[in-house]
Amino acid sequence: MNILLYLAKRFIAGETFEQAKEVVKRLNDRGFLVTIDILGESVTNKEQAEKARDSYIELLKNINTLGLNSNVSLKLTQMGLDIDDSYCHENVIKIIKTAVEYKNFVRIDMEGSRYTQRTIDIFKEVHRVYPQNIGMVIQSYLYRSKKDAEHAIENQHYIRLCKGAYKELPDIAFPDKKDVNKNFEEMTKELLLKGNYPAIATHDEKLIDIAKNFAIENGISKDKFEFQMLYGIRRDLQERLITEGYRVRIYVPYGTYWIPYTIRRIRERKENLWFVLRNIFRR
Numbered sequence: 363m364n365i366l367l368y369l370a371k372r373f374i375a376g377e378t379f380e381q382a383k384e385v386v387k388r389l390n391d392r393g394f395l396v397t398i399d400i401l402g403e404s405v406t407n408k409e410q411a412e413k414a415r416d417s418y419i420e421l422l423k424n425i426n427t428l429g430l431n432s433n434v435s436l437k438l439t440q441m442g443l444d445i446d447d448s449y450c451h452e453n454v455i456k457i458i459k460t461a462v463e464y465k466n467f468v469r470i471d472m473e474g475s476r477y478t479q480r481t482i483d484i485f486k487e488v489h490r491v492y493p494q495n496i497g498m499v500i501q502s503y504l505y506r507s508k509k510d511a512e513h514a515i516e517n518q519h520y521i522r523l524c525k526g527a528y529k530e531l532p533d534i535a536f537p538d539k540k541d542v543n544k545n546f547e548e549m550t551k552e553l554l555l556k557g558n559y560p561a562i563a564t565h566d567e568k569l570i571d572i573a574k575n576f577a578i579e580n581g582i583s584k585d586k587f588e589f590q591m592l593y594g595i596r597r598d599l600q601e602r603l604i605t606e607g608y609r610v611r612i613y614v615p616y617g618t619y620w621i622p623y624t625i626r627r628i629r630e631r632k633e634n635l636w637f638v639l640r641n642i643f644r645r
């Protein structure tokens with residue numbers, strides 16, 4: 363647990379808003395945009411879902427009061443997707459209404475594949491009423507994603523493109539990283555050409571360079587898209603992109619429910635996993 367906590371500190375801004383706020387201010391001062399995530403997922407009772415919903419409403423108010431340059435990211439299983447779809451939708455609507463009031467924006471993170479279609483359905487319903495205040499995520503490891511991206515482009519949805527962080531079976535997701543990257547590259551190009559202010563969310567330098575070069579070759583200016591990266595990962599690259607004049611948004615998670623998020627970050631990288639194993643065997 364101590365090793366997990368040690369690693370969590372690298373990826374998470376703290377357990378409270380007070381701690382996260384200081385991180386966000388520092389990032390804003392250095393020119394970064396931010397999206398704040400209150401850690402939480404897989405909620406199974408209404409009390410927890412409503413608590414999470416109210417925390418997001420409070421967060422949007424605080425962002426406005428403090429003048430932070432940040433929007434918010436949330437997960438639908440945190441808002442009660444495992445309880446009932448229309449209940450989850452109602453919770454999201456309450457948050458979106460606050461975002462509208464403060465002229466802010468809510469990004470619906472994408473979770474494991476058993477939630478993909480229901481997440482898209484709820485997103486589309488909300489988007490119909492509040493098109494400027496909500497965005498969604500597409501994961502390049504899923505076979506279905508190219509079609510989802512085409513649909514998103516047709517409807518000018520705000521999309522964050524990422525590779526995907528959940529364990530998926532080969533009948534629905536590319537098992538080979540080369541294919542995930544190729545799909546990411548192809549969707550990046552389509553979204554840059556025809557999408558609505560896409561967010562290219564990766565720390566993969568090769569894919570970032572491809573996006574930069576493609577934008578330059580096609581006369582797409584730097585204010586037509588943004589790069590997004592996770593707090594605590596490739597800070598050197600984050601700084602470099604800012605120096606080059608790109609928009610970079612940092613995903614800043616905070617809260618007490620940090621274990622699943624931290625485990626996803628550990629699993630993503632062999633070195634993180636080795637670090638954990640080395641420390642277990644050293645004891």
Ligand SMILES: Cc1cc2nc3c(=O)[nH]c(=O)nc-3n(C[C@H](O)[C@H](O)[C@H](O)COP(=O)(O)OP(=O)(O)OC[C@H]3O[C@@H](n4cnc5c(N)ncnc54)[C@H](O)[C@@H]3O)c2cc1C
Pocket residue numbers: 470471472473499501524525526527528563564565566567590591592595596612613626627628630631634
């Ligand atoms: C802003 C943002 C939002 C995201 N939202 C979602 C979402 O809603 N749903 C979802 O499924 N996934 C989400 N992800 C996670 C994403 O799907 C990937 O799992 C994650 O970004 C790692 O993939 P990569 O694109 O960085 O490429 P990779 O090929 O995995 O990594 C490229 C390089 O980045 C560095 N790196 C990557 N991960 C780590 C790490 N954990 N620790 C240390 N270094 C690392 C390494 O240098 C590595 O060589 C998000 C990612 C970002 C950046």
